[in-house]
Amino acid sequence: MDIATIIGLVVGFIAMYVGIVGSNGTIGVFFNVPSVFVVFVGAISSMTTANTIPELIAGLKSFTLVLKVPVYEIKSIITKIIELSNIARKEGLLSLEEAASDLNDPFLKKGILLIVDGTDPDLVRGIMETELISIEARHKRKINFWETFGSYGPAWGMIGTLLGLIIALGNLSDVAALGPTMAMTFITTLYGSMLSNMLAGPVVYKLKAQNESELMIKEIVIEGLLSIQAGENPRVIEEKLKSFLAPSERTVADEGADGGGEQDG
8 A cells, every 4th residue: 555645645634633723723613514515525426427427436446546556667677678688689589479478567478479470560669559558548537537526626615605605695684503604605615625635636646657657667668679679789778778767767687787798798
């Protein structure tokens, strides 16, 4: 589990708690069931209208993605590609078919099998990039879901505020009811901002970061496979793939680096 997500949410509530208590406020005042209903149920109703039921369920379930720690082993992918390039250089491209059976990465395995089948390099790139586009499109649907969900939060908060003001103005003679009504007026705005900035906004940011990392790995795989197919030197392939990384991260496992060096000799 990505503990940062949980910590972020908890610290956000703590910050609000300190702000309330530090200003001599009462926590109970900030709990208003009608306001919760207007903002959160209202936002979900808008998302239901904007999506099909399966899309709505899939979008809400995508929240679990930010609770998981994604494993992006970029260095190990580069090392594996260098190992494959060494095999191809020594034994030929057809020898990669056996090596592909041990691969756990479906994307890398698919590319290797295309190369082994003698597919034209341009066609290999086209097939792999088409799959890359499809992956990005699926990711963007989830990102757009949370961006839209976040935008509905403040909108429904404003609707709740308008409802509260209308009710308050219609019952000015009832002084006792004025306080609770005004509370709903402003608390709905608060809840709308919380939905947008404490939940949806951070989810969007994290999903975008995960998307970028995964796409970068896929791009590394494509460039690596095409370099293997072109018969490039493993050391050259290593340097090419390391260019995807920040300078501080350009350290590939010893096996990959050593393998490239051997081929230079």
